[in-house]
Structures are given as structure tokens and as C-alpha cells.
Amino acid sequence: MGFEWFGDRKKSSILFLDLLKYEKHDLVSRVPNPKDKRSTLIKLTYKARDLRKYKPPIDSNKIDYFRDFSPEELKSLNHLLEKLSNSLES
Numbered sequence: 001m002g003f004e005w006f007g008d009r010k011k012s013s014i015l016f017l018d019l020l021k022y023e024k025h026d027l028v029s030r031v032p033n034p035k036d037k038r039s040t041l042i043k044l045t046y047k048a049r050d051l052r053k054y055k056p057p058i059d060s061n062k063i064d065y066f067r068d069f070s071p072e073e074l075k076s077l078n079h080l081l082e083k084l085s086n087s088l089e090s
Helices: 009-024 046-053 060-066 071-089
Strands: 026-030 041-046
Touching: 046 060
Parallel strands: none
Antiparallel strands: 026 041
């Protein structure tokens, strides 16, 4: 059987694998919950907090590549690229 978060085993597995990946890259850490020793809290590391502030520079030449795309097409493209990126990381 195993544990389930949110009642969905697949989502739980993905969440757990992401957590391991983020720990490996020192983006999150696990700490005991001071209010309930049976549970663990997940905290962002300083490295992760610094990453939230990072905004990569935008190359104005590349923006022109997308000038003929509608907002809906850009949204779809972004969704598909995220999906591709996630599958490559697996």
C-alpha cells in the first residue's frame, strides 16, 4: 500500500522524487517539526531563496522570434516546453 499524499499515488511519487532532486541540489532541507516529532518540515535553503531573486537577461533579438504568436499560442508553447523539460529531467 504505502503512503499517499493528496490521495494520489502518482502525484505523491513525483513530489517525493522532486524533493530528492531539490535536496541533491541543496535547494531544500528537511527539519524535524518542533510541534509534532512524527513529521518533518521542508524548508527552502538560502541557495533557493537567492534563486528566487534571479532573473536571467532577455535577449531582445530572440523576442522577435515570437512576434507573430498570439498570446494563446505563447501560452501553449510555454506549456509544451515545460512538459518537454520535465520529461528530459526524469
